[in-house]
Amino acid sequence: MNAQRTPSPRMRRRLATPSGFVAEVCLGHFHAPSTSRFAALDSAPIRRPLHRWRVVRLRPARITGGQRYAVRMEMDSTAVIAVAAAVGGLAAGIGLIVFTERQGLRGKERGSSRKCVDCRGAGRVACGFCRGSGLIGFDEDNMQTCTYCDGKGTIVCKNCEGSGAQPQYLDRLSPEDFMD
Structure with a gap:
């Protein structure tokens, strides 16, 4: 017992x-x-x-009236912060797209007086596969025309897209680059 x-x-x-x-x-x-x-x-x-x-x-545990309201305020402030972060992210994304579009349009209007650093203003560069010869092969008996440059030995400059002028940094970007 x-x-x-x-x-x-x-x-x-x-x-x-x-x-x-x-x-x-x-x-x-x-x-x-x-x-x-x-x-x-x-x-x-x-x-x-x-x-x-x-x-x-x-x-x-005993919860006083002030603590009840503190919990509710904490939930409300958390919700407000989440909504503010979502709106801020959306505004920043749209703002970035608008900014790059405007810079591209301004770049086309303004033009560029500097020569392209890759092609030195010519608009074309030597082919990287055939090294400017237009022919590919191991010995002189088995030479074939280069399929990349079609035997010309040069290709269009990818930096200036054949214009010969050096583009500004933001002029190279388009909104489609950010959509992927």
Whole structure:
């Protein structure tokens, strides 16, 4: 028989748990029967005191009125921040496309007086496959015309697209480059 004694209020403690509950625990005084080998011979078993903390009551922590509103304000400010981030990202994306389009139009209007650094103003560069000869092969008996430049030995400059003028940096970009 385990007899229990009600602990005094001084022996009660309140502990806050990580999950937001308050556990009220107390130091209980319990008696457990002895487990000696002579227990069967004794008419009354020997009882030893055991002191353990046990949970008396588990309840949610008290929330004051100000804390309730603080939680609601936190949810509202989180939602506002998320919407503001989405709108800002959308505006930045559209702004980047509009900016590159305008720079491309201004570049065409303004023109460029500098010569292209790749072709030096000629608009054509030597073919990289045949190295400007127009023929590809390992020896003189098996030479074939270059399929990349069609035997001309030069190709259109990819930097200036054959104009011979050096484009400005933003003039090279188009909104289609950002759509991929």
